[in-house]
Amino acid sequence: MEKRTVLWYMTFWGFALNSVYRMNINIAIVSMIKHPVKASNVTLISECFQHNTIIESNNNNSQVILPTKSNDDDKFEWDEHQQSIVLGAFFMLHMIMPIPGGILAQHYGGKYVFGLCNGLAAILSFAIPASAKISYKALTGIRLIQGFIAGSTWPAMHTMTAKWIPKHERSWFVSAYIGNSVGTAVIYMTCGYLIDLYNWEIVFYLTGAIGLLWYICWTYFVYESPAVHPTITEEEKSYIESSIGKQIKSSKPLPIPWKSLLSSKPLILNVLTSNGGMWGLFTISTQAPTYFNFVLGLSVKQTGFWAGLPYINRWIFAFGFSTFCDHLIKSKTMSVTNVRKLSTFFCNILQGLLILGISFCGCNAIASITMVTLTAIVNGCSASGVLAGSVDLAPNYAGIILGLTSTFGVFAGFVSPIIIGLFTYHQQTLGQWSKVFYISSAICCSTGLLYILFANSEVQKWNNKYDSDDIEKEMNDIKKKTNSNDQNSTNN
Template sequence: MAVEARTVLWYMTFIGFIVNYMLRINLNITIVDMIAGVNGRTTLAPPTNVTINALVTNKSDFLASVAPVIATANNTDRVERYSWERQFLDWAKIDYERDGFHWNEKEQSNLLGSFFWVHWLLQLPGGILARKYGTKLVFGLANGVGVFCCFLIPIFSYWSYAALLWLRVFQGLVTGLAWPSMHVMTAKWIPPNERSKFVSAYLGSSVGVAMFYPIFGYVIAWTSWEWVYYICGVFGMLWFVAWQFLVFDSPAEHPRIEQSERRYIEKSLGASVHSSSPGPTPWRQIATSRPVWMNVVAQWGGIWGLFTLMTHGPTYFRLIHHWDIRATGFLSGMPHLMRMIFAYCFSMFADYLLRTDRLSRTNVRKLATGVCCGVKGLVVLALAFFGYNATAAIVLVAVATMFHGAVSSGPLASMVDLSPNYAGIVLGVSGMIGGMPGFISPYIVGILTQGNQTIEAWKNVFMLTAAMLIGSGVIYVFFSESTLQPWNSGRHALPEAGLKEMQTLEEKLPLQSVAREEVNAAEQPVKSNN
């Protein structure tokens, strides 16, 4: 049985977003080990009569020098004293032989947020460039250049704090091209009633977090934080090579696609997507479109919630619940695996609702956004009040992140519904504004927790996050729509009858069923060409 070209595209897109988020989150976990102290702990101090030289150069001198301290602190039997000595030696040896960077909470928050400082600037250009030069080039280079920066991060870290900061700013800037550029390819390749499922490939970002947080934790425990960036670089480069050989910008450009699949895609898309340039971009219509702004609002709240938990999750688990680096990596990554699984299952449910006409396209998108913003917000609100309990915190963070998976069937898919021809630009507009929480949230978290790593400070962080999520979800559900917009046409305005006809095609898609019947009748056994 043939492997369909858009199936290959799904997997390459899926891995591409794994790479994209791998670049975002690697510093979130390595910073726990990079700062001075034992895995970032700087609150303990060695006895005043112990010198650093003794600690580093001579273990026997060290044990002799701390013997009076041990005797005073532990008046139990010899075995217990020996155990105390060994633990103290292990702590002190790590602390002074692997001393790290002396960055305070504000400097750490700046590093964590720097990736997003100008990340939003190239969101809109990403959609424009993809329409002109193709997603294959733009998405590939965005990830490729970001991956190359991984090899430089250890060098820049030891060079200076400022150098590392600005390298992360550049890495965030260039990878900002990726997300909006992919919507251009989605609009050209994916039939409308398959969009929810295909857009779930974007949630490869969650698998990237789920996979690499635990892997990075073990890598750091076994070797050092520097190896995290070398692994990221090698993995990313392998994907880049495969992307260049396996992916093409449209079915018409794919040299190995079966003609039956190509006919099915083109007939399913019908007149909603122009094979050639649809004309000048309708900037005014996009800027004044209520449905576009509703997607911006949904993305703002969703990204605020996602990035707050994703960026600061490792720090929260490490400082509040005192997990070691391996547990921190696992607990920070697990929720994102649940997010991907939920996204895939929910997208299949959403496409089922569309195929069977049980809900209109607009109501399916509202349902999905109500889950990814509203329901998630309620779970984060519970985290604010029960986060002092380690078990409850793990469960609530996992469930909250999981519910965000519905975003692939909500605002992300809705942007293609509104205008397949300008989907990349619409996502670019949404990304420029809706992506700002990526750097605003870490800045606010830094202020709230500066010298105040307490459960009360984190309660305020989670309450603010819940407000953003619930508010954006309610606004979207009441005021959004996901029907084909009149400015999707190259004429930027269709007669009312023509517009209603195209919207009906988008909602019911009779062409898709006709095309599938023709394909099934014409299909013959073929070999996999992908």
């Protein structure tokens, strides 16, 4: 098996686990919270629950109780604001680390940064049940640290992608990043059943153990670049190095051209578009279990299954679409820029329209699930869109660029739950959730339109700036030495 294929598999499962650490709380919290949360003896609940509610009267106060077989002894009375803080905590410090993570990967290697961050996040998963029993603030603290550590993973992997993967294979390889969809699907679908059989704590113990196993395999099977891999064939090594050698010329860390980076129009558009697509994805992936359970009235098993299924389909579509995009580039049927724009149309604009469609589904659970599924599927095109596009712009600084993209993109990860918490505070109604979907749709569509109209994916001049400077300096030194020798000959 080719070594870059091995890297693809290990990267795939690495991102799957990275997503598990982000998303495991989303399905677990459905069983961590007592139903319903009270507010001044009045509980406001979605109209979709009317046919499933039990009304209890006590001292002339009516209270809506949701049917459940679970014991509430291990559950918590956290309101929507507290829940939104817990759900968004992972992303609050997560956005600090992508740029430093890219710098660390550039200096110390993407293998070590990516592997270590995932490994530490796995260890912290074991601490979540105990911290939740202390208070939601203690749980928030663990999630803050876990998110902070995991924030370096994406830019670290981009550094390795630039070293290992030729340009016409990048859409295919970056589909491994969409392993996060499989991670989301697996955690939702399996843990819904595990929670029903055992309790919510099993989610965190199981994911922590699997994460540690992956870290051992990553350390043993993965190497930083083809040049240092001890068992790679000369044929594969030569193929990779000849394909990317013209773009990545320096084996030592290069100075970072911050001014060029921050003023680059293609990069700014890439960041904005990525942020828009991630806003839509985070809204759906983070909140789908809550929406299905609290609003549509699905059980925890149904919630886990239907919230997870879209992400299996997302990865399958992403893999097939990215292979098709690589074919378009390799056969020169479309330019790299136009392929990235085609992908962005699906990932942002079509995703935004589908999110808008959820608001028109009402209490029709089948229609809502279908819309959520389609929304997740088309978001998978990001692998052949802005994700691959960030490597196209400047392979020498791929990790730094994805760091910038992730810093702003992860902003959606903690702002979206807060906004949803404000809209749905004691108001788990279709009307309030429709407002959430309107906002997400507008953000997705507007950023996608900007990219299609104005972006490009050509390698930027500043990618090789320091290589050019080094060549010019070397030539000047040669001229000076030649002139000096001529002068010495004349004097003699």
